[in-house]
Amino acid sequence: MSSTRTLHWFRNDLRLDDNPALSEALRGDELLPVVILDDRFWGTDRWGHVKTGPHRTRFLLESVADLKKAIEELGGSLVIRQGLPEKILPNLMKEWSCLTLTAQAEHTPEEMDIETAVASAVSGVGGSCQWVEGHTLFHPDDLPMDIGDIPDIFTQFRKKVEKHSEVRECIPAPVSLSCPNGLKSDELPSLNSILDRSGQTMPTADSRSVLPFKGGASEARARLKHYFWDTKKLAVYKKTRNGLVGPDYSSKFSPWLAHGCISPRRIASEVYRFEDRIEANDSTYWLVFELIWRDYFRFIAMKFGSRIFHGKALKPESPNRGTQKHPFEAWKDGRTKDAFVNANMRELARTGFMSNRGRQNVASYLVHDLGIDWRLGASWFEHCLLDYDPASNAGNWIYVAGVGNDPRPNRKFDTQRQATMYDGDGKYQTLWSSDALELDIR
Ligand SMILES: Cc1cc2nc3c(=O)[nH]c(=O)nc-3n(C[C@H](O)[C@H](O)[C@H](O)COP(=O)(O)OP(=O)(O)OC[C@H]3O[C@@H](n4cnc5c(N)ncnc54)[C@H](O)[C@@H]3O)c2cc1C
Missing domain, CATH: 1.10.579.10 (DNA Cyclobutane Dipyrimidine Photolyase, subunit A, domain 3)
Incomplete structure (x- = not known):
């Protein structure tokens, strides 16, 4: 048994590339990669809606399947469980003798409540948790102000970060993975089995959809290649971004970003590469501008906590x-x-x-x-x-x-x-x- 075996819990960071929490886990000798399909995702909220409908359920499962394939290609295996993270994770840590758990930090109340429950359960089995920032373009530590001083007007925030903050370098994906001997990947539950449990059905695919939107890091990379390099639509993004019909009026990166199939830093670094090799204009600037909006809402959530809900x-x-x-x-x-x-x-x-x-x-x-x-x-x-x-x-x-x-x-x-x-x-x-x-x- 290795003394530095780390459990990495993939949450909204379903990728190997530029994944700061995963890279912390990889400092250890061995990695136990885990995905949990949290029962809460398919719970019903106070207004009577199942939190995760069929479209996102499909996208999530496809993203996990893609992650599993990527991990196996590097010689590893992926543990996939359904249930509550605070019950499953400490058991896995005990079973596989892991002392540390790494995961991407979240900053909204429901997600933070889960972190608190996991941290307490993990300490109950003698382990510790490391919550690592990885969701935003700018690392919260690199902002030119404290979170409590984030300006109320976006433009003021943007101007300050553009002037004083730098986007950190992307972390390359690992080239191999060392998982514990005897670890085998789990099968992914079927889409229908998950939907059935929450009383949902998958509607037939609608040919009018702007894109088929398949989940996974490889699909995210393919979309980026299409939008930036194959069609060069990035160069006209600012003119087309208010469109309504068709695949290319905007980047459509958001589903992959939300599941962490691609990082905002990877997108920005490809924008900078495009600017070097093809052209830099209002449109290339504007895509990063929109990623700063995404950061802004995350930092506003950090600043105001549950009040925004x-x-x-x-x-x-x-x-x-x-x-x-x-x-x-x-x-x-x-x-x-x-x-x-x-x-x-x-x-x-x-x-x-x-x-x-x-x-x-x-x-x-x-x-x-x-x-x-x-x-x-x-x-x-x-x-x-x-x-x-x-x-x-x-x-x-x-x-x-x-x-x-x-x-x-x-x-x-x-x-x-x-x-x-x-x-x-x-x-x-x-x-x-x-x-x-x-x-x-x-
Ligand atoms: C009422 C309302 C609810 C929204 N809910 C969500 C949500 O749950 N998740 C989500 O990702 N976006 C949300 N948005 C923001 C925005 O509509 C989507 O990010 C965008 O339409 C996604 O399409 P795209 O990837 O082609 O965007 P692009 O125009 O190509 O922009 C590139 C990326 O910038 C980010 N971005 C762009 N605009 C915004 C914005 N206004 N706020 C935050 N990030 C932005 C997204 O990550 C997007 O993928 C919401 C907007 C409104 C008005």
Whole structure:
């Protein structure tokens, strides 16, 4: 038995490349790589929605399958379990004589509660945990301000980090893995078995989806290669990013980023390489700019803790909003009076994706036109989205609802005007009109 055998618990870091927590684990002699399909992922939230819907469940399983293959190609094996991490992890540590557990640090309340439970259970078997930052472009220690001093206005934050902080170098993927003798990979449970347990079924794939969105680090790399190098769409990203139809109006990296199949640093380093080799322009800058938005919401979650998940979030003086079932259900099912909102809601339910332009409009409509509490909308997004991320989701919702840290109060979108501006020819609304199921006009 090796004295330095480390259990690495893969959470939202389902990759080998540029994985700081994994690289900490690899300082030991042997690695016990573990994925847990946490029962809580398929629990029901206070609004009655199963937290992880079928689209993200599929994406998650594909991502784990891809990770397993990558680990096996390097001579290792992956332990895959279903249940509660705080029960499973200490048992595995005992069984395989691991003293240390490494995992990516999370900063939102539910995820941190799980960390606390795991840390306590692991110390109960004489082990210790190391929580490592790995989710953001800028390491929290490299920010030019304390987390408590993150500015309330994004632009102020961005200017400061752009001036004073540097993105750390990517950590290359390991070239081989040494796992304990006798360790064998587990089989992945089937998609249907997981969905059955939460009373869900997988809808048939919709040919109108902007992309097939297959999970996994190898798919993330393929998407990056396509968007940057094969089509050079990165060079026009800023002009196309408000699009609604087709695979390439934006990067579509978000589902892979949310599951950690690719790191934001790897994406940024490829942007810099593109700028060196092809061209540097507004568009190449803007993709990194958007990754800074992603960081910003994560740091805001760190700064304000559970407050960003409250109805009035950071604006206690804001008006009460309703939770009426009827208008909410109409919004959710794409049956409102607004055809543009409806088209977006149908796309979300059928594919697990919606453009940023769409998300802003449907969120504004729910809160400002229908007068509904933003948390119901955020809960439905959590159920549906392939790219669900607690900090980005709550952060964007409270921003649009006008209850975030941003001082400007009114974030209402005129959805009719937006439809004219961004879908002037009605192509998107036609694509997602209820009777166009079999159309494929990409
Ligand atoms: C109400 C609402 C809820 C949202 N919920 C989520 C969520 O749960 N998970 C999520 O990843 N994004 C969320 N977003 C942000 C944004 O809509 C998606 O990140 C984006 O549409 C993903 O498409 P893309 O990868 O093609 O983005 P691109 O335009 O190609 O941008 C590149 C990357 O930058 C990041 N990014 C871009 N815009 C934002 C933003 N506004 N906030 C945070 N990161 C951003 C994403 O990681 C994205 O993949 C939400 C936005 C709104 C308005």
